[in-house]
Amino acid sequence: MFVAIVDYGMSNLKSVFNAVNYVTSDNSKVKITSNYKDIDEADKVVFPGQGAINDCMTLLKQKNLVASLKKAIDEKPFLGICLGLQSLFEFSYEGEVECLSLLKGRVHPFKNLLFEAMPNSYKVPHMGWNTHSYRSDHSLWDGIPKNSFFYYVHSFYLPLNQKKNNIFSVESTTNYMVDFISSVSFKNCFAVQFHPEKSGDVGLQFIENFINWKGS
Numbered sequence: 001m002f003v004a005i006v007d008y009g010m011s012n013l014k015s016v017f018n019a020v021n022y023v024t025s026d027n028s029k030v031k032i033t034s035n036y037k038d039i040d041e042a043d044k045v046v047f048p049g050q051g052a053i054n055d056c057m058t059l060l061k062q063k064n065l066v067a068s069l070k071k072a073i074d075e076k077p078f079l080g081i082c083l084g085l086q087s088l089f090e091f092s093y094e095g096e097v098e099c100l101s102l103l104k105g106r107v108h109p110f111k112n113l114l115f116e117a118m119p120n121s122y123k124v125p126h127m128g129w130n131t132h133s134y135r136s137d138h139s140l141w142d143g144i145p146k147n148s149f150f151y152y153v154h155s156f157y158l159p160l161n162q163k164k165n166n167i168f169s170v171e172s173t174t175n176y177m178v179d180f181i182s183s184v185s186f187k188n189c190f191a192v193q194f195h196p197e198k199s200g201d202v203g204l205q206f207i208e209n210f211i212n213w214k215g216s
Contacts, residue, residue, distance in 0.1 A: 001024065001025070001027075001028040001029070001043045001044065001211075002028070002029045002031070002041065002042045002043050002044075003020055003024060003028065003029065003030045003031070003042060003043065003044045003045075003046065003211070004031055004033050004038045004039050004041075004042035004044070004045050004046070005017055005020065005030065005031065005032045005033065005046045005048065006033070006034070006039065006045065006046065006047045006048070006065065006069070006084075007032045007033055007034040008034060008056065008059040008060050008063055008065055009034070009055075009059040009063070010049070010050065010051040010055060010056065010059065011048045011049050011050045011051065011083070012048065012050050012195075012197070012198075013032050013048065015197045015198060016046060016048045016081070016197045017030060017032055018197070019196065019197040019203065019204060019207050020046060020197075020207055020211070022204060023204055023207050023208035023211055024211055034063050034065070036063075036064055036065055036067070036068040039065065039068040039069065039072055040068055040071065040072075042072070042076065043076060043077075044076060044077045044078070044079070044210070044211065045069075045072045045076060045077070045078045045079070046078075046079045046081070046084075046210075047069060047078065047079065047080045047081065047084035047087075047191075048081040048082065048083075048084055048197075049080075049081060049082045049083020049084045049085075049086070049087065050082055050083065050153065050195075051083065052094060052095060053083055053086055053087060053092045053094045053095060053097055053099065053107070053156070054092075054094065054095030054097040056083050056087055057087065057097055057098070057099060057100075060087075066100065069100070070100070070102065072188075073102065073186075073187050073188055073189045074187060074188065075188065076188055076215060077188050077190075077210065077213050077214070077215040078188050078189040078190070078215075079189075079190055079191070079192075079207075079210050080189065080190075080191030080192070081191070081192055081195060081196065081197070082153070082154060082192075082193060082194075082195060084191055085158070085183070085184065085191035085192055085193050086099065086107045086156060086158065086193075087099045087100050088100055088102045088103050088184075088189070088191055089101070089102075089103050089104070089105040089106065089107055089158065090103070090104060090105060090106060091106045091107070092106070092107035092156060093106065093107060093108055093109055093156070094107065094109065094155070094156050102186075103162075103166060103167065103168050103184070103186065104162060104166050105158060105159075105162035105166065107156045107157070107158055108156060108157060108158075108159055109124075109155060109156050109157075110122075110124045110125070110126060110154075110155055110156065110157060110176070110177060111124050111155065113177040113178055114177075122176070122177050124155050125153055125154055125155040126152050126153075126154055126155070126157075126176045127152065127153050128151065128152065129149040129150070129151055129152075130149060130150065130152050130174055130175075130176060130194075131147055131148065131149055131150075131174070132150065132172045132173060132174035132175075132182045132183075132194075133146075133172060133173050133174070134146055134171065134172050135169075135170050135171055135172060135173065136169065136171050138171050138185060138190070139209060139212075139213055140171075140190055140206060140209045140210055140213060141171075141206075141209070142205075142209050143205050143209070144202050144205055144206060144209075145202075148202040149199070149202070150182075150192075150194035150195070150196065150199045150202065150203065150206075151194060151195050151198040151199045151203070152174070152176075152193065152194050152195065153195065153198075154193060157176075157178075157180040157181075157193070158180055158181040158184075158193070159178070159180060159181070160173065160179055160180065160181060162181070167186050167187075168184040168185065168186035169184065169185050169186065170183075170184055171183040171184060171185050171190070172192075174193070174194075180193070181193070182194060185216075187215075187216055188215035188216050190210065190213070192206075
C-alpha cells in the first residue's frame with residue numbers, strides 16, 4: 001500500500017508521517033510529497049493542515065495540487081485534517097478566501113463568539129483536548145470510546161447550520177462556545193477538525209481505522 005501525505009509547504013508533517021507510519025504494515029510505503037503524480041498513484045491520501053487558510057490555498061494552486069486532490073476524493077480513501085477539512089468548503093472568513101468548494105458552507109471565526117461568551121472562560125484559538133459527539137457508527141470510530149478526547153488547535157470553525165442539500169454527512173460535533181462540526185464524510189473522504197496525530201492512542205486508532213478503510 002502507498003500512502004501519500006500531501007506537502008504544500010505548511011503543516012506539522014513529521015508528526016503526521018510518524019503516526020501514519022506507525023500504524024501501517026512493514027510492506028507499506030508512506031511518503032510526504034508535493035508531487036501531484038504521487039497523489040495520483042497513491043492508494044490512500046492524507047491531507048493535513050495547520051496554519052492560515054489563505055496561505056494553504058495559495059500554495060495548493062502554486063504546486064498544481066488542486067486537481068489531484070479533487071480526483072483523489074473521487075477515487076480513493078482520503079483523510080483531511082484541520083485545514084484539510086476547512087479547505088473543502090466554499091469560503092473562509094480567515095483572510096476572506098475562496099476554498100476548494102467541494103462542499104457548501106463557510107468557515108467562521110471563534111473570535112466573533114467571544115462577544116457572546118464569558119471572556120475568561122474561553123480563549124482563541126481553541127487549543128487542547130476536547131470530547132465530541134459521534135453522529136454515526138462509521139468504521140473510522142471503531143475501537144474508540146464515545147467519550148474519548150481528541151486534540152484541537154484552531155481559531156475558525158464550521159457551524160452546524162450549513163446550507164441544505166449538502167452532499168456530506170456530519171460524523172461528529174464538538175462544543176467550544178458553540179456546537180460545531182468536527183468531522184464530515186462524503187464520497188471517499190473523511191475529514192476532521194481535530195488532530196489525530198496529536199491525540200495519543202485514540203488518535204492512532206483513528207488513523208489505523210483510516211488505513212484499513214476501503215472508502216465508499
